[in-house]
Structures are given as C-alpha cells and as structure tokens.
Amino acid sequence: xxxxxxxxxFLLNGGGEKVVSSLLRLYPDADIFCLFAGKDSLPPDVSRSxxxxxxxxxxxxxxxxNRALLPLYPAAVGSFDFSPYDVVISSDSPxxxxxVTPIDTVHISYxxxxxxxxxxxxPAFHASLPRAARPLFACIADYARTxxxxxxxxxxxxxxxxxxxQQRIWKYYRRQSVVIHPPVDTHHGYxxxxxxxxxxxxxxxxxxxxxDLIIRACNALGRRLVIAGTGRNKNQLQxxxxxxxxFLGRVSDSQRRALYANxxxxxxxxxxxxxxxxxxxQSFGRPVIAYGxxxxxxxxxxxxxxxxxxxxxxxxxxxxxxxxxxxxxxxSIEHTFTPADIQHHARRxxxxxxxxxxxxxxxxxxxxxxSLQGSIQSFPSLRPEYTAPQHFALxxxxxx
Amino acid sequence: MRVAILHxxFLLPGGGEKVMDVIAGxxxxxxxxxxxxxxRRLPANxxxxxxxxxxxxxxxxxxxxxxxxxxxxxxxxxxxxxxNYDLIISSGGPVIMGANASQGALHICYCHTPPxxxxxxxxxxxxxxxxxxxxxxxxxxxxxxMWEFSAMQRMDHVVANSxxxxxxxxxxxxxxxxxxxxxxxxxxxxLSSRHDGYYLSVGRLGKEKRTDLLIRACNQLGRRLLIAxxxxxxxxxxxxxxxxxxFLGRVADAELGPLYANxxxxxxxxxxxxxxxxxxxQSFGRPVVAYGxxxxxxxxxxxxxxxxxxxxxxxxxxxxxxxxxxxNFEQREAEFSPTEIQxxxxxxxxxxxxxxxxxxxxxxxxxxxxxxxx
Numbered sequence: 115x116x117x118x119x120x121x122x123x124f125l126l127n128g129g130g131e132k133v134v135s136s137l138l139r140l141y142p143d144a145d146i147f148c149l150f151a152g153k154d155s156l157p158p159d160v161s162r163s164x165x166x167x168x169x170x171x172x173x174x175x176x177x178x179x180n181r182a183l184l185p186l187y188p189a190a191v192g193s194f195d196f197s198p199y200d201v202v203i204s205s206d207s208p209x210x211x212x213x214v215t216p217i218d219t220v221h222i223s224y225x226x227x228x229x230x231x232x233x234x235x236x237p238a239f240h241a242s243l244p245r246a247a248r249p250l251f252a253c254i255a256d257y258a259r260t261x262x263x264x265x266x267x268x269x270x271x272x273x274x275x276x277x278x279x280q281q282r283i284w285k286y287y288r289r290q291s292v293v294i295h296p297p298v299d300t301h302h303g304y305x306x307x308x309x310x311x312x313x314x315x316x317x318x319x320x321x322x323x324x325x326d327l328i329i330r331a332c333n334a335l336g337r338r339l340v341i342a343g344t345g346r347n348k349n350q351l352q353x354x355x356x357x358x359x360x361f362l363g364r365v366s367d368s369q370r371r372a373l374y375a376n377x378x379x380x381x382x383x384x385x386x387x388x389x390x391x392x393x394x395x396q397s398f399g400r401p402v403i404a405y406g407x408x409x410x411x412x413x414x415x416x417x418x419x420x421x422x423x424x425x426x427x428x429x430x431x432x433x434x435x436x437x438x439x440x441x442x443x444x445x446s447i448e449h450t451f452t453p454a455d456i457q458h459h460a461r462r463x464x465x466x467x468x469x470x471x472x473x474x475x476x477x478x479x480x481x482x483x484x485s486l487q488g489s490i491q492s493f494p495s496l497r498p499e500y501t502a503p504q505h506f507a508l509x510x511x512x513x514x
Numbered sequence: 515m516r517v518a519i520l521h522x523x524f525l526l527p528g529g530g531e532k533v534m535d536v537i538a539g540x541x542x543x544x545x546x547x548x549x550x551x552x553x554r555r556l557p558a559n560x561x562x563x564x565x566x567x568x569x570x571x572x573x574x575x576x577x578x579x580x581x582x583x584x585x586x587x588x589x590x591x592x593x594x595x596x597x598n599y600d601l602i603i604s605s606g607g608p609v610i611m612g613a614n615a616s617q618g619a620l621h622i623c624y625c626h627t628p629p630x631x632x633x634x635x636x637x638x639x640x641x642x643x644x645x646x647x648x649x650x651x652x653x654x655x656x657x658x659x660m661w662e663f664s665a666m667q668r669m670d671h672v673v674a675n676s677x678x679x680x681x682x683x684x685x686x687x688x689x690x691x692x693x694x695x696x697x698x699x700x701x702x703x704x705l706s707s708r709h710d711g712y713y714l715s716v717g718r719l720g721k722e723k724r725t726d727l728l729i730r731a732c733n734q735l736g737r738r739l740l741i742a743x744x745x746x747x748x749x750x751x752x753x754x755x756x757x758x759x760x761f762l763g764r765v766a767d768a769e770l771g772p773l774y775a776n777x778x779x780x781x782x783x784x785x786x787x788x789x790x791x792x793x794x795x796q797s798f799g800r801p802v803v804a805y806g807x808x809x810x811x812x813x814x815x816x817x818x819x820x821x822x823x824x825x826x827x828x829x830x831x832x833x834x835x836x837x838x839x840x841x842n843f844e845q846r847e848a849e850f851s852p853t854e855i856q857x858x859x860x861x862x863x864x865x866x867x868x869x870x871x872x873x874x875x876x877x878x879x880x881x882x883x884x885x886x887x888x
Contacts, residue, residue, distance in 0.1 A: 186653070189655075192636065195640075267688040
C-alpha cells in the first residue's frame with residue numbers, strides 16, 4: 115500500500131507535527147507533501163528525500179509571509195499528483211484538503227480544526243487587523259471559505275481530533291466524522307512521592323493561551339506559579355507578573371518531567387481544539403484546573419459519578435475571578451484526587467492508542483474503497499438502474 | 515412545455531455529441547445553447563435548429579483553442595438567458611451545467627464525466643504546461659473547480675452515464691446519482707457466419723486510447739490487427755507498427771459494420787468513462803478484450819460461467835498484460851457465444867436509453883409539479 119501524508123507546513127514544532135511523526139511510525143515509507151518546509155524546523159523523522167514542497171516554498175521569504183499567501187493555497191495543494199498512491203492522509207488545517215485525488219485513491223483527512231481564522235474565528239481575526247487590511251481579508255476569507263467547503267466535500271473520510279472538532283466539522287462542512295484523539299506520549303509519566311507547593315503552566319506563551327488570567331489569579335491569591343516555555347507574549351506577561359510568579363523559559367525534557375510530576379496542579383486557561391499539555395500533566399498523576407470549553411472538556415474528567423475519579427476542576431469563563439474561584443475550589447477538594455486514577459485516565463490518550471486506531475481506520479476504509487472501485491476480481495454485476503453509492507458510508511465510529 | 519438543451523460544444527463528432535443527437539431528437543422543439551459550434555459538423559437532429567452560441571464563438575479560430583478559454587466559461591455560461599424554459603437538459607462534462615435556471619424550471623444534467631482536465635486528470639494536464647502558463651492554469655483550475663462544485667449543487671437531478679461516472683460524481687461533487695447508460699446503435703448489428711482472423715481497434719487515435727499497447731502486443735504475437743480511425747497519434751503509431759498491423763484511416767459508418775462483424779475479437783485498451791465502441795463490437799456478436807477498468811467493467815461481461823461471458827479483461831495498461839489476455843482469449847475462444855454477446859449489447863440500445871431517459875424526465879417533471887402545487 116502506497117501512502118502519502120500531507121501536512122500544511124513544517125515551520126513550528128507543534129501538535130500537528132506530532133501527528134505526522136506518529137503516522138510515519140505506522141507508514142515509514144510514506145511520502146510527505148507540504149506547502150512550506152523550513153530548513154531547520156523539520157522534525158527528525160521526516161526525511162528530506164521523501165518530502166515534496168509546493169511551488170509556494172520557492173517564493174523568497176515565503177515562510178515569513180505564509181499567511182498572506184492564503185489565496186494561493188488551494189491552487190498550491192491542487193498541484194500535487196496523488197495518482198500513484200492508494201491512500202492520502204492529510205493532517206489538516208484549513209487549506210490542505212483542497213487536493214484533488216483520483217477516484218482510486220482514498221483521501222482521509224485527520225482534521226485538527228476547520229480553519230479558525232476563516233470560520234468561527236473570522237470576525238475576531240478581522241477586528242485584529244489594521245483597518246486598511248480588513249476589506250482585503252474579507253474578500254480572501256470569503257474565497258477561502260468557498261474553496262474550503264467544496265474541498266471538504268471531496269474528502270472520502272474525516273477523522274476529528276476531538277468531539278469538539280467533530281461538531282465543528284459538521285457545522286461548517288456538513289460532514290460526518292470519527293473521533294480519534296491525537297497522540298500524547300503518556301508512558302513517560304510517573305507519580306512522584308511528594309509534590310511541591312506550586313502551580314504549573316507549560317507551553318507556548320501566546321495571547322490565545324490566556325496565561326494572563328492565570329498570572330493575575332495567582333497574583334491575587336498569592337500562590338506560587340511556575341511558567342515554562344517561551345513565546346512572543348513573554349515580555350508582556352512578565353510585566354504583569356507578581357512576586358510569586360516565576361518564568362523558567364525553555365526547559366529540557368527531564369526538567370519538564372520533574373516540573374509536571376511535582377506540581378500541585380496544572381493551570382490551563384486556553385480554549386483549545388484538543389490541548390496536549392493537560393493530558394501530559396495528568397500522565398504524571400497531577401490534576402488540572404482548566405477552562406471548561408473545547409478539548410479540555412474531553413481530556414479532563416470532572417463531575418463523574420464517583421467524585422474520587424475526577425481528574426480536575428473547570429472554570430466556566432475566561433475571567434480572573436472565575437480562575438480564582440476554581441483554584442480555591444480545587445484547594446478545598448484537593449484530597450479527593452487520586453494520582454493513580456488521573457494517570458490511568460491520561461493513558462487513554464497514549465500514542466499507542468492513536469496508532470492502533472489510525473491503522474484500523476485506514477485499513478478499513480481502503481478495503482471498502484478497493485472493493486468498490488471495481489477491480490476485476492470483485493467486478494460487480496451489471497445493474498441498469500443504479501443509485502450510487504452507499505458503500506461510501508462511514509466506517510463504524512471508533513468512539514468509546 | 516419549453517425545453518432548452520445545453521451542450522458544451524459541437525466541434526468533433528464524439529460520444530457526447532451522439533448522446534446529444536439522441537436527446538435533441540426526443541425533444542424536437544427544444545432550443546439549443548452551446549459555447550462553440552462548427553456549423554459544418556452538426557449531428558443530424560441538430561442542424562437547422564435554433565441554436566444560441568456564446569460570445570466566445572465569435573473569436574476567430576476559437577474552435578481550435580476553445581479549451582484554453584475555460585477560465586471564462588463560468589461567466590459566459592451564466593450569461594445564457596434560460597429564464598423562460600420549463601425544462602433544461604444539460605449534457606454535462608465540461609462546465610455547461612452552471613447556467614442559472616429560474617426557480618420553477620427543472621434542470622437535469624446528463625453527466626458524461628466531471629471535466630477531467632481539472633479533476634481526475636488534473637495532474638497530467640498540469641505536467642504538460644510549464645512556467646507562467648502553468649501558474650495561470652493552476653489558479654484558473656482551482657477557481658473553476660469551486661464554481662463547478664456549487665453549480666452541481668444547484669442541479670435538480672444529475673444522471674450519470676455509468677457507475678464509474680456516478681462514483682466520480684460522488685467523489686468530486688458529493689452527489690449520488692442514478693445511472694442511465696448512453697445510447698448505442700446496436701440494432702444494426704448482425705452475426706457473420708465466420709470471422710476473418712484479424713483483431714480490430716476502432717476509434718480516434720489519441721494518446722489516452724493507448725492504441726500503442728495493442729500494436730505492440732500484436733507485433734509480439736504476430737497477429738493481424740486492423741485499426742480504423744484517425745487522429746493526432748497516427749504518425750507515431752505507424753512508426754511502431756509491425757508488418758501485421760494495418761491502418762485503415764477514417765472509416766465511414768456504413769463500412770464499419772462488416773469490419774466489426776468479421777473480426778476475431780475487438781481490442782480496447784482505453785480507460786473510458788463509458789466506451790461506445792466495445793458495445794458496438796458486441797452488437798455484432800464479437801467478443802472484446804479490454805482493459806478492466808472504468809466503463810468497460812460495465813459494458814463487457816467477464817465474470818460469468820463459460821458461455822455467458824462477452825469478453826476478457828486485462829488488469830493493467832501494459833504490453834505484457836495485453837499479450838497475456840490475447841493468449842488467454844485464444845485458448846478460450848470457443849466458449850464465447852455470438853448470440854449471447856449480441857443479446858448483451860442490446861441492453862445498451864438507443865431505444866432503451868430513450869425509454870429510460872424519458873421516463874426519468876417525466877417522473878422528475880411530475881414530482882416537480884407536485885411540489886409546486888403543494
């Protein structure tokens with residue numbers, strides 16, 4: 115089976131790249147297609163010899179202005195030739211699924227999210243632009259939405275990375291999908307004998323993560339907060355931080371594990387599609403205090419039947435008071451959390467689970483596809499009136 | 515009832531034009547709309563009818579490079595005024611079905627294939643261009659795809675010409691559609707008492723027909739092969755042809771009959787959307803050795819018990835596969851029954867198309883008027 119993996123770009127090392135690396139473990143001989151690839155930002159397991167970049171990668175400074183090239187994305191991905199492949203798995207963010215696959219090739223889209231800044235995030239992004247650029251963005255976004263919707267109808271099977279995304283795929287594309295959570299390396303997790311008295315945030319420091327809320331809440335409560343990671347928002351966050359907040363910058367893997375294992379709880383205020391960091395924290399048996407929206411609703415277990423099997427606490431709004439209440443509430447019930455249960459819960463999101471489910475799904479859908487495409491062996495008997503094609507129905511959902 | 519018939523262009527007499535000819539014959543009062551037409555080459559039922567051509571047809575020499583004007587097709591097609599018609603039948607394939615019908619009108623598309631140049635064969639076409647032309651093609655194709663997708667969603671009914679095309683229509687437009695096979699003149703077919711020992715290939719000599727495979731296979735086996743038809747590839751094919759290969763050039767319809775009737779078997783290596791010639795060959799009771807892909811899988815029967823089959827497939831487009839299929843055929847030649855083959859071909863007869871298509875349209879009209887009353 116010839117497999118092609120399609121990813122939007124290799125410019126940062128984030129969650130999407132992790133999915134590609136994991137898929138490469140399943141299909142080590144797969145060819146990889148992308149819009150752009152940076153020289154240094156290629157994950158180690160992506161070999162340059164099997165990497166195909168779009169023509170956009172040849173434009174000088176393309177990596178800096180990648181978002182401005184948005185109108186050309188559909189054309190760029192449309193120019194790839196997938197006829198030699200049996201399966202194309204696209205690790206999808208807005209534009210990448212606009213590929214045209216021949217009828218014998220199965221196109222499976224692993225959807226991280228229907229492009230936020232053209233769909234639900236559009237108005238916010240529009241408002242954040244300088245006034246002069248807004249009409250231009252409005253036109254481009256309009257074009258991108260038309261293209262994106264049409265492209266979504268050509269995908270053979272959608273996989274959503276969470277139920278949250280499953281709903282968005284339905285809302286914006288009217289397509290059904292199956293949920294397979296993204297891979298998280300939870301087997302590194304261990305349970306420390308004792309914990310230190312600090313709360314933890316670990317991740318990129320950008321506006322969308324709303325770290326400012328966590329900092330202000332810890333300022334107000336006088337709780338110790340450790341922030342690991344770096345990003346374009348760092349200076350701004352440092353100015354609002356009080357005495358009890360500590361910035362560690364970028365940390366090594368071993369440091370990271372120690373940080374996770376010894377924290378009192380993990381704080382997470384972002385509205386994520388999935389959110390890997392809370393799962394990692396839980397794999398060390400630590401509870402999570404998170405904004406109760408988006409992917410966190412699926413990765414953190416709150417209000418389960420048995421209070422002792424909860425793995426965290428939610429706050430209902432992205433506001434400082436809400437975070438403060440949640441922290442105080444957490445401290446009042448802190449003794450009810452069982453690290454072993456939390457860790458057990460996190461294991462459901464392990465890479466091995468992802469790999470197994472992906473493999474099953476790909477296998478199942480290619481099998482259906484080839485039996486449908488009328489290879490000689492399975493030549494279907496001739497029926498004059500034929501209503502196409504029930505066999506395109508979704509493989510059985512693999513949700514739990 | 516006012517009927518409009520839309521067809522992309524009347525330039526070459528191909529399969530799509532044959533279908534159009536039959537449909538136009540079914541609706542003798544219909545008005546015709548087309549992007550380009552060459553008045554010397556109109557099919558019988560169409561010449562002399564009211565036909566509106568697009569503004570693009572006025573460009574001198576447009577019929578030679580008409581295809582490259584495709585980025586303008588959407589605007590031109592949308593400019594056709596089809597407000598006052600009750601029934602619009604568009605013979606899809608290229609983008610013609612995008613015309614805007616009024617709300618009360620019933621719009622039915624008979625789909626030959628989603629345009630291959632920007633759908634399934636897009637990468638091949640793209641590879642033939644380079645530089646600026648390529649950039650323009652890529653961008654224009656991406657835009658036309660979007661336009662075509664939404665045009666397909668507005669269609670009241672889409673009918674595919676084969677299951678193969680129904681699948682393709684679903685793949686690219688996510689529309690399920692019923693299949694009505696295109697009309698083939700099978701009534702003219704007769705059975706000859708003996709064959710003359712030659713293999714036959716009929717059709718335009720284009721690259722995508724893969725006549726080269728047939729020639730090489732017959733060279734290798736030393737079998738006699740007659741090739742009827744002309745086209746761009748003629749020179750190249752003559753260059754590779756051995757002494758047993760004979761080129762007949764363009765053959766008139768009347769002379770095709772005896773050619774079909776007396777051949778040992780018909781050879782067909784193309785990956786067609788439907789493929790009319792194999793059916794014609796079968797209407798003369800002759801078996802077909804075909805590439806087992808696309809429309810041939812539906813027109814040739816090869817999976818039944820001996821005596822009921824009408825041909826043999828080869829699994830890939832390679833010389834070895836063809837050679838093996840011909841050998842295989844010759845071993846099993848005795849088991850093919852001409853009457854059975856002819857009977858099979860009759861399923862695709864023009865009368866059956868007319869009957870099915872009319873029933874489909876009438877039914878759709880009825881449904882539509884029911885909706886309007888309710």
